[in-house]
Amino acid sequence: MNPPCGRCTKPVYPTEKINCLDKYWHKGCFSCDVCKMTLSMSNYKGFNKRPYCSMHYPKTSFTTVADTPENLRLKHQTMLNSQALYKEEFEKNKGKGFSVVVDTPEMQRLKKTQEQISDIKYHEDFERSKIRSDAPPPENRQEPTSQELNNQADNQIPVPPSGVRKRYQAMYSYTAAEADEVSLKEGDFIDDVEFIDEGWLFGSNQRTGQRGMLPANYVRPV
Incomplete structure (x- = not known):
């Protein structure tokens, strides 16, 4: 027909x-x-x-x-290959204690936010670590003699109230550990001293002209 x-x-x-x-x-x-x-x-x-x-x-x-028989066969074969690959990766990573996270734009944004938070925390910890203790570092301190310690115990250093400026004299030598500190030699006079806190003063070394912070337990008022 x-x-x-x-x-x-x-x-x-x-x-x-x-x-x-x-x-x-x-x-x-x-x-x-x-x-x-x-x-x-x-x-x-x-x-x-x-x-x-x-x-x-x-x-x-x-x-x-077109969904020809050949195209349908290839599509089915591709799906089977994908499933076999997924199973292989799953078995390979099983028990390793981590999961694979797809690096999507949302994940990249979250990752960047976490990095910024970590960076801020690092700077906060760094600034906190720079806070000085009441006593100066051991490597910068020249130990006083027993007689000097006895004299210091008998004559405690009066701490001036905030804003009061006075003249002091160095009892011990001190090497500045930071750029904003003043180095001292025993006997140096410090003018225009200002109280900062219980451990530190601010003033000018008359001998060197240098002005900055100095440890309060290294000087005595004149």
């Missing part, structure tokens, strides 16, 4: 048939769906199993992949 034509539906005889786009066509019926220009096997373009010329071929923004 002769098959029907894909356009006129009349029977197509073997001497005039064209087999294309899963249909049979009369040679004269194999034409563009829009302008009716007669086409051949070398210049037609198929879309949804209909023939078009190059001028009237439907323009699409994406490529449609």
Whole structure:
């Protein structure tokens, strides 16, 4: 039995048939769906199993992949491969105590926020560690003699109230540990002294002209 034509539906005889786009066509019926220009096997373009010329071929923004048996087989094979790969990765990482986190834009934003918080905490801890103790570091301190300790115990250093400026004299030598501190030699006079806290004063070394912080237990008021 002769098959029907894909356009006129009349029977197509073997001497005039064209087999294309899963249909049979009369040679004269194999034409563009829009302008009716007669086409051949070398210049037609198929879309949804209909023939078009190059001028009237439907323009699409994406490529449609037909669900042919071969494409369905490849799709199924790809899915099986993906599942096998996932199972392999799962078995490999099982028991290691960590999970794989996808590096999405949201995860990158959270990671950046955590880094900023960590950086702020680091600076806070660093500034807190710079707070000086009441006594100066051991490497900068020259130990006084027993007689000097006895004299110091008998004559405690009065601490002036905040804002009161006075003249002091160094009882021991001291090497500045920070840029804002003043180095002392035993006997140096310190002018314009200002009380900071129980462990530190602020004043000018008359001998060097240097002005800055100095340990309160290294000097005595004059």
